[in-house]
Amino acid sequence: MRFEDLDLEPEVLDGLDAMNFIEATPIQEQTIPVVLEGRDIIACAQTGTGKTAAYILPLLNLIMRHKVEGDKDAVRAIIIAPTRELASQIDMQFEGFSYFMPISTLSVSGGGDGAQWDQQLRAFNKGADVIIATPGRMISHLINSKISLDSVEYLVLDEADRMLDMGFYDDIMKISKYLPKKRQTLLFSATMPVKIRTLAKNILNNPAEINIAISKPNEAIKQMAYVCYEPQKIGLIEHIFSTPVESKTIIFSSSKIKVKDLAHRLKRMKYNVRAMHSDLEQSERDEVMLDFKNGKVSILVATDIVSRGIDITDIGLVINYDVPHDPEDYIHRIGRTARANAEGEAITFISKEEQDKFGKIERFLEREVEKIALPQELGEVPEYTPSVNKPKKFKNYKYKGKKRPFFKKKGKSC
Numbered sequence: 001m002r003f004e005d006l007d008l009e010p011e012v013l014d015g016l017d018a019m020n021f022i023e024a025t026p027i028q029e030q031t032i033p034v035v036l037e038g039r040d041i042i043a044c045a046q047t048g049t050g051k052t053a054a055y056i057l058p059l060l061n062l063i064m065r066h067k068v069e070g071d072k073d074a075v076r077a078i079i080i081a082p083t084r085e086l087a088s089q090i091d092m093q094f095e096g097f098s099y100f101m102p103i104s105t106l107s108v109s110g111g112g113d114g115a116q117w118d119q120q121l122r123a124f125n126k127g128a129d130v131i132i133a134t135p136g137r138m139i140s141h142l143i144n145s146k147i148s149l150d151s152v153e154y155l156v157l158d159e160a161d162r163m164l165d166m167g168f169y170d171d172i173m174k175i176s177k178y179l180p181k182k183r184q185t186l187l188f189s190a191t192m193p194v195k196i197r198t199l200a201k202n203i204l205n206n207p208a209e210i211n212i213a214i215s216k217p218n219e220a221i222k223q224m225a226y227v228c229y230e231p232q233k234i235g236l237i238e239h240i241f242s243t244p245v246e247s248k249t250i251i252f253s254s255s256k257i258k259v260k261d262l263a264h265r266l267k268r269m270k271y272n273v274r275a276m277h278s279d280l281e282q283s284e285r286d287e288v289m290l291d292f293k294n295g296k297v298s299i300l301v302a303t304d305i306v307s308r309g310i311d312i313t314d315i316g317l318v319i320n321y322d323v324p325h326d327p328e329d330y331i332h333r334i335g336r337t338a339r340a341n342a343e344g345e346a347i348t349f350i351s352k353e354e355q356d357k358f359g360k361i362e363r364f365l366e367r368e369v370e371k372i373a374l375p376q377e378l379g380e381v382p383e384y385t386p387s388v389n390k391p392k393k394f395k396n397y398k399y400k401g402k403k404r405p406f407f408k409k410k411g412k413s414c
Contacts, residue, residue, distance in 0.1 A: 001029045003057075007036055009064045012057055014100040025050035027212045032058045038184055040207040042200045046190045046331060049212055052090060055079075055156050055186050056097050062154070062184075063129055064101055073127035074151035078179070080135055080172065082163040083305055084109035084282055085289065087132045090158065094130055108133040108141070111282020121145050135163060135171035142178055149178050155203075159308060160189040161196055169199065176203045190308070191328050216365060217331055217346075220338040223369045225348040225358065227384045233321060233349045234265060235378045240319070240347070241271060241299075247316025247344075248292065251301045252333050254322040262321065263301040276302035307332040313340040319347050323354035327364035347372075352382040359386025 001024045003016050016022075024032070027045040034041055035058035045051045059077055081087040084107075091107035098105070106123040108131055123131065124147040141147050155176070157163070163172065185204050189196050192211070200207060217223065226236055237251070253259045256277040263275035274288045274297045291297040293312050300306070301321075307329065315337045324330040330348075337344025348369070350358045362368055374381050 006032050007061075008032075008057065009061050011064060011100045012061050012097070015060075015097045016057075018099060019096055021053075025054075027051050027210070028054045028057070030210045030212070031055065034208045034210070035059070035184070035186060036061060038062075040185045040187075040204040041210060042187045042189075042192075042196075042204060042207045043210040043212070044189055044192045045210075045212040046328065046335075051188050052093055052158070053097070055158075055188065056090075056094055059130070059154055059156070060094075060098055060101060060103060063103060066153075073125070075124060075127055075129070075131055075149065076151060077130045077154040077156070078138075078149065078152050078175075079130065079132040079156045079158060080138065080163070080175065081132060081158045082134065082166055082168065083278075084111065084134055084285060085306065085310060086159060086308065087134055088286075089310070090132045094132070103130065104128045105130040105132065108137050109282060110134060110137045110140075111285070121147070127151075135168040135175065138175055139171050142175070150180060152179050152183060154184050154186070155179055156186045156188070157199075158188050160187050160199065161191045161193065162308065164195050164199065169195070172199065173202065190332070217334055218338045218344075220341075220343045221334055222343070222345045223334065223348075223365075224345065224372050225350050225369045226372055226374055227350050227355075227381050228374055228378070229382060230351040230353070232374065232378050232381070233351070234262075236349055236374070237262075237266070237319070237321075238269070239375050239378070245298075245317055248295070248312070248314055249299045249317040249319065250306065250315055250333075250336055251299065251319045251321050252307065252324070253301065253303065254325070256303055258321065259301050259303055266299065266301065271299055272297055273299040273301060276300055276306055278303065278305055304329060304333070307336065310336065312336070313342065315339070315344065316342075317345050317347070319349070321349055323348060323350055323357045324361070325357065327361045330361045330364075350384070355382075355384060355386040362386075 002022060003024055004013060027043065027049045031041060031043055031054040035055065063076055079090055081090055087107045087109050091105050094105040106128045108120045120141065124141060157172065187200055187204060228236060253262060256279055259275050259277045263273050266273040274291065276288050292300045318334050318337045320333060324333055334346035337346060348358065371384060
């Protein structure tokens with residue numbers, strides 16, 4: 001469906017035309033009409049499907065269509081996002097889409113100095129139309145600044161599953177209590193576990209449900225894996241980078257401690273590397289991401305803080321130093337490469353203890369990821385024997401001359 005076929009205001013269409021957006025993605029096509037009707041929604045769609053525009057465009061439309069008379073100092077929409085980086089990126093997208101509209105936005109997140117706090121407070125008091133905030137910073141302003149959210153008409157929870165994984169359930173509930181009961185609430189999540197449905201039941205009113213099934217990885221991503229012992233992983237990193245990697249690289253690890261340690265080791269090996277994790281101050285995180293985007297840093301070692309919502313087009317290699325906790329995280333991580341019609345590679349290190357997790361990922365992918373032989377100098381490796389729960393029915397899949405069980409996916413991801 002083309003955007004011009006949706007019931008969007010001329011100013012919104014002008015912004016889309018200037019950005020060369022013509023065709024709506026499935027999540028946009030299904031979500032925008034429902035939001036314009038004024039209904040609450042709970043939408044399941046992974047990163048990369050265009051879900052940010054799926055709520056930005058109808059919100060801009062509603063704000064333009066229903067202008068507030070006599071009260072220009074009103075905050076009309078609150079967007080809650082799990083990380084500073086995602087909040088900043090949402091703010092940038094709002095600025096792009098609203099270029100032809102007199103609409104103001106501000107990203108409100110932690111870090112920074114007193115001047116940043118004062119700027120955020122002025123935005124609340126003077127009435128930025130849209131505030132994009134992280135949960136912790138919003139709570140801080142509600143408690144310490146005594147701000148009023150009585151004029152808010154729209155609440156959006158973006159990456160809701162990630163926020164709950166980060167322990168923000170109570171903060172979200174607290175924020176919702178400061179908002180008018182009569183409002184439109186939009187909840188977006190990459191997955192739909194029970195805790196998301198519990199949250200939706202508590203803060204949404206008769207929501208419409210929109211499910212866009214999690215898609216498989218981009219076919220342009222060449223997926224590979226090494227089966228190894230945990231101590232062999234650092235040797236694998238040295239092996240991979242013994243041949244110059246021309247494009248940008250992200251190395252994902254599941255803990256801040258590992259990220260710090262690995263980045264330190266790579267620096268000692270004279271690699272152009274920086275670490276990205278939640279312990280960094282906001283100014284440091286902004287500097288790291290800017291240097292990585294501009295090519296001043298070629299290797300980024302990061303936690304899952306950058307697996308969603310970060311759009312850098314020229315990342316050629318993603319390395320999973322640790323196996324992600326679930327298939328959805330795997331999709332988000334490797335989805336950082338092969339963007340904008342480019343090709344990319346994704347390599348995962350599978351320790352003996354992580355085989356079951358990777359087996360679940362392969363089952364979701366409905367394929368076995370190619371296993372690469374370790375360099376001989378790194379020693380022997382464990383046999384790959386993931387003990388995932390096998391369904392009763394399976395077919396044989398020829399893998400390097402042998403037949404192995406290849407599992408059929410059951411159920412839905414959303």
